[in-house]
Amino acid sequence: MIDFDLTPAQRNLQEMAHWFAANRTRPLALEADRTGAYPETFLRELQLMSGGRDGIIGGGERDGGSRAERQTNRTAVLGAEELAWGDPAVLTNIPGPGLGAPPVAATGTPEQKERFFAIFKDSSELRYGAYGLSEPGAGSDVANIATTAVKDGDHYVLNGTKCFITNGARAVWVVVFATVDKSLGRGGHRAFVVEKGTPGFRVGRIEKKMGLHAQETAELVFEDCRVHRDHLLGGEAYYESKGSAGFKIAMQFFDTTRPLVAILAIGIARAAHEIARDWFREKYGKSQSPAAVLARDRLARMERAVRAGRLLAWKAAWLADLGRPNSKEASMAKAYAGTIATRVCSDAVELLGADGLRHEHFVEKLFRDVKVFDIFEGTGQIQRVVVSRRIFEQVGREP
Numbered sequence: 001m002i003d004f005d006l007t008p009a010q011r012n013l014q015e016m017a018h019w020f021a022a023n024r025t026r027p028l029a030l031e032a033d034r035t036g037a038y039p040e041t042f043l044r045e046l047q048l049m050s051g052g053r054d055g056i057i058g059g060g061e062r063d064g065g066s067r068a069e070r071q072t073n074r075t076a077v078l079g080a081e082e083l084a085w086g087d088p089a090v091l092t093n094i095p096g097p098g099l100g101a102p103p104v105a106a107t108g109t110p111e112q113k114e115r116f117f118a119i120f121k122d123s124s125e126l127r128y129g130a131y132g133l134s135e136p137g138a139g140s141d142v143a144n145i146a147t148t149a150v151k152d153g154d155h156y157v158l159n160g161t162k163c164f165i166t167n168g169a170r171a172v173w174v175v176v177f178a179t180v181d182k183s184l185g186r187g188g189h190r191a192f193v194v195e196k197g198t199p200g201f202r203v204g205r206i207e208k209k210m211g212l213h214a215q216e217t218a219e220l221v222f223e224d225c226r227v228h229r230d231h232l233l234g235g236e237a238y239y240e241s242k243g244s245a246g247f248k249i250a251m252q253f254f255d256t257t258r259p260l261v262a263i264l265a266i267g268i269a270r271a272a273h274e275i276a277r278d279w280f281r282e283k284y285g286k287s288q289s290p291a292a293v294l295a296r297d298r299l300a301r302m303e304r305a306v307r308a309g310r311l312l313a314w315k316a317a318w319l320a321d322l323g324r325p326n327s328k329e330a331s332m333a334k335a336y337a338g339t340i341a342t343r344v345c346s347d348a349v350e351l352l353g354a355d356g357l358r359h360e361h362f363v364e365k366l367f368r369d370v371k372v373f374d375i376f377e378g379t380g381q382i383q384r385v386v387v388s389r390r391i392f393e394q395v396g397r398e399p
Helices: 008-035 040-050 072-086 088-093 098-107 110-121 182-188 236-242 245-284 290-321 327-357 362-374 380-394
Strands: 128-132 148-152 155-166 171-179 189-195 201-206 217-228
Touching: 008 040, 008 072, 008 088, 008 362, 040 088, 072 088, 072 245, 072 290, 088 245, 088 362, 098 110, 098 128, 098 171, 098 189, 098 245, 110 171, 128 155, 148 171, 155 171, 155 189, 171 182, 171 217, 182 189, 189 217, 245 290, 245 327, 245 362, 290 327, 327 362, 327 380
Parallel strands: 128 171
Antiparallel strands: 148 155, 155 217, 171 189, 201 217
């Protein structure tokens, strides 16, 4: 049974993350949204605050040991919710391997882990990793990726385009998915670590988005990009023995990150709810007018949705820490959180009326930021497909 109690270390991390979000992030968030970036001094503070823990933004290997030692993913969602409450864009600004960490940690050879993670041990520079899966014609349909990898001696030659890649322009390396043979479908998928500066690898456009302005999102282009075979994640033998291993790497990544995306949405929704609640309290106090009663009912529904979404994310993260299958729970959390967070932010804007529409008001920023959380890491529709498949797979099985 899932344990709702937090360890002392988790409670300390949660409190530290909230303090940082309230005192360091929130005062800079609107300006960062306007300019498109946080100042370097803040990023270095963020680096120190995170302490190099990849767990704050997800990832990490599943280890044995005590209860406290088995909660990498649970701890990650605790910290992530607080940081998203401050500004969801700040999570991907934490220096480190970021979204590229889980596939390298889970699949890379010992030599690859040492090589690609060692880059981040030097804190004198702000370094980032990235994860390159989405393409113009293969977003939700991961199986349809078109970027190719053709074997040529000791190298693979990559050709294709990736889009909406978080930290793609500033990453020192990117985990890139490509196919060695389209006719093999998922069986042809391979994952490569492509380093910045590799000939044939360039950054295309930087995306201009509705929200998350302080989060860099880039297009990556590969034109006869030669990548040595020792950059094939896991090594060639790994794919020969595991069939559709490349596709499974991508799916396992989502099982880890979807609870995090869900909790980020919950952090945004919580922030919007608290702003609306405090605004209503100041404006209407204990008024019993029909409008005030209806507003209180809406605020109660908003908080109930936030709490339910948090529990779904916690359950998915808890299963991941135990090493148990969690794809259904991860998709449930992602689908529910993205939907209700969008609704909660919309309700907050409506409750604030004209104040909620002003650019200088934080709830307006949250309203713009939250929409993508029902889209990236698999749209809400795709998550519901995943959940329905898992439900029907279980029909007729022994409980």
